[in-house]
Amino acid sequence: MASDGVDYTPGKLDRDATFYVAGHRGLVGSAIRRRLESAGFENIVGKTSTELDLKDRDAVFSYMQQIKPKYVVLAAAKVGGILANSTYPVDFLSDNVRIQTNVLDAALRNDVERVVFLGSSCIYPKFAPQPIREDSLLTGHLEPTNDAYAIAKIAGIMHTQSVRRQYGLPWISAMPTNLYGPNDNFSPTGSHVLPALIRRYDEAQKAGAALVTNWGTGTPRREFLHADDMADAVLHLLEHYDGPDQVNVGTGSDVTIAEIAETIARVTGYQGETAWDTSKPDGTPQKLLDVSKLSEAGWTSRISLEEGLERTVAWYRDHVGALRD
Template sequence: MEKRSKIYVAGHRGMVGSAIYRKLLKEGFQNIITRSSEELDLRNQQAVTDFFSLEKPDYVFLAAAKVGGIIANNTYRADFLYENLAIQNNVIHQSYINGVKKLMFLGSSCIYPKLAPQPLREDYLLTGLLEPTNEPYAIAKIAGIKMCDAYRDQYGCNFISVMPTNLYGLNDNYHPENSHVLPALIRKFDEAKNNDSKEVVIWGTGSPMREFLFADDLADACYFLMEKYNEPNLINIGTGEDLTIKDLAFLVKKVVGFDGKLVFDTSKPDGTPRKLMDVSKLHKLGWRHHIELEDGLKLAYQDYLSKK
């Protein structure tokens, strides 16, 4: 990408898109196009067609998606499937029609089978059944990967797919029901601290293992791969390190400064037992994460406090 290249960041208000936007600005790119969801509904085929024919971006980061935690994914199953398919179908197809030089499609680690061997290698895709609670979202993301590869095969498009691990960071979603585990814990512990609660209840047994990547590290990896990676199939982005939800909860408790005890509600679902990414492919290309979990948590908590 040249500094004058026209770059469209889809989803620039979200945690991932805003991190990519900050990274591009930091690297000196000035011709960055954005549209809020109010200005451009990416589910609307005609609206996306009109936008691409008007703007003609050179590069596209497709970070726009309908996202959420276990409750949201399991409750709004049709919405998660339909809206994500619509967004990516419109953006990927119009990128082809309008001659975009390179597109990056961002997926999720939930695309892998629920009981896949650990760590999750890229070639484990479609080798087993998905986690039922987020199957519609995962199927949409798998379709996006295959769509990028199909447009590469049929039309020669340089469309690449990256699969981030669990993310957290600035501009995260802290909704009490629709957020992911880490921002949900930050909110829970902060509210318990402010209410002088004696305990915080954590969903599940605390035994599932999870890996977490700070969103600005993801943006750094995305920029790196947009410059260096031009292959079909997907590539994982993560730290290659994980911890139990129980250990995560204690770490968030420490960062927030909550003095009470933890109670695990084992009647609630755990989700996938483990989701550790195999990042050897990414490491071989020369990229590694920079921000360790506790440091990232401190930054995320300060961001949460600033937006309360």
């Protein structure tokens, strides 16, 4: 119950209400849009980055006032892998803080009832106890290769929590593990590890290459969640969860980078050898999320890693000529 007397107890959302998905063309946003469409939502809106620059505060406020959404999912962000985060920390910090602040402030100004802010598992300390619980936030040092991005996402969590405290609105934050799927960034220099590996092994398979060389040692452990599972979790949280703490979204299990590389090689049909360039950084040794809170809210992942990779490789091959660099 909010301070204005309105009952915000979670329940089935209004399928006729305006639902704004910020970042609706990206990996997560496009999956959320597909999930909302399949659930019967009739008025899902969004703008591409060329149509609406979310870093432009006046433009964001004007758009939000125009559409007057009842629900908002903030899936828009500047994202990238270790190389991009290490090379352009100012961009990752500044762009993301501006995007988040503009969208959340505009949502508050226009009385948006329910908001989900999407963060990242990199918000947690580099050496947080595994699996990582939500209360590990701000208990230790961040991974240096993406600390600027992590700080921006932490600011978004605090912004969401502050709206709850000051205005009593049932806004929530969800922290996904490593995501993959259709509309991912497969750039060889700007992508995360899984799409980068898909591109690398697919190109090697087509070229008949005898050797693929990957960064690091292959020993770090990572958890991967298909974007369609993430989208399903977001809708479930909107209809079943209302709490101040961010909610981890993942599978509850992880694999080594070497194991994921082996699986991708098999799915792509690559027959050559794999080597590891140990002069390159590994990043955090392990990032496995504790998903107890999500399980208690009644949701678990459904798409296996093997199935998800097969679907993603098929999508990549169907769209390889039109992918962003």
